[in-house]
Amino acid sequence: MPAWRTRICHAAWLLVLVIGGVRASAQTYPVVLRYLPRVEPGRQEGLAAEPKSADAIVLVSARADVTGLDSLGDWPPQFRLRFFLPSGEPSPDIRIRQLRSLTGYYMMDSVAPPKPWAPGVVNEFAWTRDVVADVYDFQIPPERRKDVTKGDWLAGLGLVVSLGTAGPTASLQRLTVAPAVLTSSNRPLAVSNYLFSFRTNAAAKVTGVIRSSSDRVVYTTPEYQATSGSPFTVRWPAADQPEGWYRLVLDASFEGQPQVVVRFYHKRSLALRDDD
Amino acid sequence: MTTKRRSRWTTKLRQLGFALVPALLAVALVIGAMAVRVTTPVELDVLVRAVALTVAGETPVLLLNNSTVFAAFSVEGCGSVSFPRLTIAPPGGAPFESASAVTFRCDIRIPGAKVLVRGGETAPEAAEALGSIGRILAAPGDRLGLELTNVSPPEIRVEMSRRVSFDLSLTGDTPFDIVTEFADVEGIPTPVDPDGVIEYRASFAGPGTERLATVDSGAGLNMVVQPARSESAELFRADVVIPIESVSLFQRSDADDAFVSTAINGTLNYAGRPAAESVQISAGENVRLRSTTGFRLTRLRLDGTNPGIWLRLEGDAEELSSNAVDRRLTLFDRVGSDRNRNLLGIVVVVASQLVWLRKYLWPASK
Numbered sequence: 001m002p003a004w005r006t007r008i009c010h011a012a013w014l015l016v017l018v019i020g021g022v023r024a025s026a027q028t029y030p031v032v033l034r035y036l037p038r039v040e041p042g043r044q045e046g047l048a049a050e051p052k053s054a055d056a057i058v059l060v061s062a063r064a065d066v067t068g069l070d071s072l073g074d075w076p077p078q079f080r081l082r083f084f085l086p087s088g089e090p091s092p093d094i095r096i097r098q099l100r101s102l103t104g105y106y107m108m109d110s111v112a113p114p115k116p117w118a119p120g121v122v123n124e125f126a127w128t129r130d131v132v133a134d135v136y137d138f139q140i141p142p143e144r145r146k147d148v149t150k151g152d153w154l155a156g157l158g159l160v161v162s163l164g165t166a167g168p169t170a171s172l173q174r175l176t177v178a179p180a181v182l183t184s185s186n187r188p189l190a191v192s193n194y195l196f197s198f199r200t201n202a203a204a205k206v207t208g209v210i211r212s213s214s215d216r217v218v219y220t221t222p223e224y225q226a227t228s229g230s231p232f233t234v235r236w237p238a239a240d241q242p243e244g245w246y247r248l249v250l251d252a253s254f255e256g257q258p259q260v261v262v263r264f265y266h267k268r269s270l271a272l273r274d275d276d
Numbered sequence: 277m278t279t280k281r282r283s284r285w286t287t288k289l290r291q292l293g294f295a296l297v298p299a300l301l302a303v304a305l306v307i308g309a310m311a312v313r314v315t316t317p318v319e320l321d322v323l324v325r326a327v328a329l330t331v332a333g334e335t336p337v338l339l340l341n342n343s344t345v346f347a348a349f350s351v352e353g354c355g356s357v358s359f360p361r362l363t364i365a366p367p368g369g370a371p372f373e374s375a376s377a378v379t380f381r382c383d384i385r386i387p388g389a390k391v392l393v394r395g396g397e398t399a400p401e402a403a404e405a406l407g408s409i410g411r412i413l414a415a416p417g418d419r420l421g422l423e424l425t426n427v428s429p430p431e432i433r434v435e436m437s438r439r440v441s442f443d444l445s446l447t448g449d450t451p452f453d454i455v456t457e458f459a460d461v462e463g464i465p466t467p468v469d470p471d472g473v474i475e476y477r478a479s480f481a482g483p484g485t486e487r488l489a490t491v492d493s494g495a496g497l498n499m500v501v502q503p504a505r506s507e508s509a510e511l512f513r514a515d516v517v518i519p520i521e522s523v524s525l526f527q528r529s530d531a532d533d534a535f536v537s538t539a540i541n542g543t544l545n546y547a548g549r550p551a552a553e554s555v556q557i558s559a560g561e562n563v564r565l566r567s568t569t570g571f572r573l574t575r576l577r578l579d580g581t582n583p584g585i586w587l588r589l590e591g592d593a594e595e596l597s598s599n600a601v602d603r604r605l606t607l608f609d610r611v612g613s614d615r616n617r618n619l620l621g622i623v624v625v626v627a628s629q630l631v632w633l634r635k636y637l638w639p640a641s642k
Contacts, residue, residue, distance in 0.1 A: 056531045061387060097530075099387050100498070102328060102419035102437050105528055147355075147439050147495040155385040172530065197387040199530050203426040222473040225455065227500050228425040229326075229433065229527075230352060231387040232457065235472045257531075 055202035055256035058172035060099060060231055061158035062262065064179040064270065065193035075129045075150060076184030083161045083178035084267040086245075087120040090164040092178055094125060097158045099197070099231055103139045106132070106157065122270050124186075154182060158197060158231075176263040181270060188271030196234045196262060200226045200252055208250035210236055218246070226252065238266050302627050309608035316604040318593045320565065321575070322542030322557055323584040326423035326433075326527045332570045333519035336413035339420065339576070340434070341510055344409040347429065348394035348502040349444060354382040354459070355494035357391045361481040364454075366467045367474060373481050378463035380456055384494060386472070389458035393444065393489070394502075396451040396477055405504035407446035407487075412436070412497070414518075422576075423527070427583040429502055432511060436497040444489040451479040503578075511578050518573040523589060525563045537562045540584045544603060547590065555603055566595035 064083075085092060098106040108127075117123050132154075140148045161178040179194050200206070204226045210219040218241060224232045234248065243266055252258040331337060351357060358379040365371035382389035395406045414420055414436060421435035446452065458472040467474055480487055493499070503511045526535045542557035557563055565571070575588030596603045 058530045060530055097533075102421055102435060102496070144437075144439070144495065152384055152495065156387070158387070172533075195386060201529070201531060203431065222471045224457075224473065225392070227350070227431070227433070229423060230390070230425070230498075230500070233386050233388050233472065235386070235458075235470070237470050 055200065055204070055252075055254040055258070056173065057198055057200045057204070057206065057226075057250060057252045057258060057260045059160060059175065059177070059196065059260055059262055060097065060172070060199045061160060061195070061197035061233075062177040062179045062264065063159055063195040063197075064181045064189075064191045065195050065235070066181050066189035066270065067192050073149070073151065075133050078126045078128055078184065079132065080183050080186070081125045081159065081161070081180050082183055082189070082270050082272070083123060083180040084265060084270060085117055085119050085121065085123050085163070085178055086265040089119065089176065091117055092123070092161045092163055094180075095160045095162065097160075099156050099158045099199075101139060101156075104135075106135050106139075118273075122267070122272050124272065157182070173257060173260045175261075179264055186272055188269055190239070190269055191267065192237070192239045194234075194236045194238055194264070194266075196236070196248060197231045198226075198234070198250060198260060199231045200228060200254075202228050202252075202254050202256075204252040204254045204258075206232070206250055206252045208234065208248060210246055210248045212242075213245040221250070239268070241266055243267055299627075302623075306608060309611060310606050312607040313602050313604040314607050314610055315567075315592050315594050316596060317547035318565070318589075318591065318596060319545045319547050320542065320557075320563070320589045321545070321586070322525065322563065322589075323540040323579060323582060323586050324525055324538045324542075325540060325584055326421065326538040327585065327587060328419065328421045328524040328527075329573065330521040330523075331414045331416050331418045331420060331518065332521040333416050336415045337516075337518045338411060338513060339414055339516075339518070340409065340412060341513055342411060343445075344501065344511060345405045345407070345504045345506075346409060346501050347404055347406055347504045348392065348431075349407075349409065350390050350392035350500045351491055351493060352382070352388065352390040352498040352500075353384045353494050353496075354380070354389075354391055355439070355492035356381045356490075357393075357492075358490045359454075359478070360486050360488065362464075362478045363481050364464060364476050364478045366464075366476055369467070371477070372464075374463050376463050378461065378478075380454070380459045380461050382494065383458040383460065386458040390456070391459050392453075392455040392457075393446075394453050394455070396453040405447065405506070406452060407444050409501065410443035410445065412440055412442050414438075417521075422585055424578075424583060424585055425500055426502070429505070430578060430583070431500055431502045432578065432585075433500045434497065435499075436493070438497070439493055439495060440497050441490065441492045444491060446480075446487045446489065449479070451477055454478050512576040514577075516573055516576045518576075519570055520573050520589075521570050523565065523571060523573075536560070539563050540582065544596075544598070546605060549605075549609075552605070552609065555598060557598055561598050562600065563598045564595060565589070565593050565597075567591050567593050 081094060083092065094109060094111045096108040111125055113125055136150060136153050140153065159180045159182065161180045163176040163178060181189060183189065206224040206226045208221045209217045212218050219236050221234050226232050245263065245265055248262040250260045356379050358377055360377055362374050362378050363371050364374055364378060380391045382391065393406070395404055415438065419437040421433065423433040425431045425433050454476040456474050460466070525538050527538050529536045537560050539557050539561050540559050544555040544557060546552040569592055571589045571591030573587060574590055575586055577586045579586055593604060
């Protein structure tokens, strides 16, 4: 074969490969390649999903509302995130996100506890105040600190302690959580309410129920007029409820990903063990 | 014989090499100039879902129209929303007349605490005018956020990093709804409410009552406005020229736990260079721009056809990229502009002259 014909053939093959590559990269990639939890050893790995275009409702905070909580008027040396870890559940994954800000979002996750999490008891993760204090000083100039106190700023953090699968892939729509409280002391805390905050990325009417482990409806939420991007909070008075597993199911009035299911364990007292 | 021929070839090659030196230098200069990106005057027209910016300059600016007519209004994390005396009916209760002003205060410790005011007689979709919002000024240094939160009927979120107070002037005699989520009330008995969500039906207590509510935004303003149907296009001022320090076309997505682009479409033009090809911005494209001297926001309009907010940003960009491609002009583009064409011509003439001198006055030794 003459040299010029060989070159033309090579060029044609190159063109086919280039076009094929472009087409392949434009396609939706296989599910197995997605950024997912993997085992042996355990890790999160894969191709990052493209931004979700579908309308969705997601959990942004699961807090236990407690009596006896310290006021946090000034920064304590350490913050303590306290939650109950039911027996037989996977390791907790802590994720803290500032819910709203015009000057960057405070985030904390991928925590490594100094000692292994203890199942069946109340656990705590403690961390130093340094970054929180610096972020507050950066976000809130001195003249605004009367309007936005340190306690207000901390109340604007979304706390999600998920049990099991974590990460961005739909994990905030169908998950098991340990409702948590942010405190600075080791006093026992009695749970009075649960505050589950959600956010939609489209306007919607949202309704829902909380069911016990026997599938009995123990609470029906009011109808929320959710605004895209605004959090709304489901407050469940739980002080008189028996301890155990519950499931909060919310349905939004849009297509896409209109349902969120949050499973959680109600523990009346968040008291630490004596050796903690 | 062979040695002589080789020597002649070597001489020819050297002569050729010397003759090419100016050309090679010119090529190196051009390649260098094409690699160096410079500060670029730009005009970015872009339709976005949301934008965040910092106001610059020395005087406060008005963002919304002087009197924005709304069909529904809500304020999140409010310091207070205060109404004059009202005839008010709590859920499931009979209407009664309040003895004094009725004030709602958001519990800012609960995410999403808000007060919503909307027409009570018509469906929310009807978007009939309920009232107007007083002037809200943004001061230099304020961070502002604008976001389209609903398409039909259109709703806009306006956020501001500073505490502001303003009036809501309510029109007409029709009753309206006040919906509160985690807000305390003063001036009427507090209804028992384990859910935190209460819907009141209200109207002004008498014909002589001033129809003015006062809003204190609390720590920062976060309000959502549904313009009245006829007023959507005039939500923002038509003649904005707002100096801005920084601008962001990104928004954090909870669903993706990432920052995502808010751009829908647009065009990037190079100011003063009509011949330069403009760059099309497509949906979801990551557009970043930064300037130490700031930009000017010269257009702000709610699009009536495509859901989004139109912005025009003008200024000298020191960082300008879309989908990680540097969109600033190169030094070569700037030198080769219409204005500098004569300079380019001089460079070419001088280069040619150098080639000629090399050839005829200092020929390579034979």
